[in-house]
Amino acid sequence: MKIYKAILVDDEHTALQNLKNKIEKISNQIEITAIFQDPIKAIKSINDLEPDILFTDIQMPGLNGFELINRIDELKSQVIFCTAHGEYALEAIKLNAVDYLLKPVDNTELKEAIDKAILNIEKKHSDQNDNLVELLNKIIDRDHKLKVPTQKGISFIPQEEIIHLEGYDGYTKIHLVDGKTITSSYSLGKFSNYLDDNFFKCHKSHIVNIKSVRAFENEGYVVIGDAYRVPITKTYKQAFLDLFN
Secondary structure, rough: OOEEEEEEEEEEEOHHHHHHHHHHOOOOOOOEEEEOHHHHHHHHHHHHHOEEEEEEEEOOOOOOHHHHHHHHHOOOOOOEEEEEEOOOOOOHHOOOOEEEEEEEOHHHHHHHHHHHHHHHHOOOOOOHHHHHHHHHHHHHHHOOOEEEEEEOEEEEEEHEEEEEEEOOOOEEEEEOOOOOOOEEEHHOOOOOOOOOOOEEEEEOOOOEEEHHHHEEEEEEEEEEEEEEEEEHHHHHHHEEEEOHH
């Protein structure tokens, strides 16, 4: 009989222990190699141990379940979400051969989820994780969040919090409404593919959030936020002014 490794992630201690106990009673094919209350600390073990199955909560402080998946170097696990909330496109996730369980976890549903995960592993569904990553990106897009790779990992930034994107030397500096900036190795052109209609390219190196525009200066500048000036080229001037007509 083959044994499958599993890692459990849930910020609630009681929920984590209950799930662990249920899995151990329900299946003798699952070896729980690690449990974590801190999703950030779980990342290294997931990358190192490459569990066959990953059980994770969705709503967690610091890093939610979707963000956790996106932070894994190369996802090789079957993912089973465990959550008290039913509003995270869970039916769509289930259609992508990834199961989910609503808390409190039902024993029958847990066994079905484990059996499904094992079946996927045995059939070697190579496209399943690609489908999951694509789905998560779509969910993030629907929430109007921009996925920003940084030196520390990946930030998910609500687009309404961005006032200006500035490209330089192949990097992008993202200016936020609170005055903070985030630098990413993604080029400005790559980010432009994911921005919504509130953003306007006013210069080859600058994209501004129209909602943050405070003024247009004849010398060739757009004023955004608290008197922050961004250059606008003649090529984009008329199209920019037409947005306000």
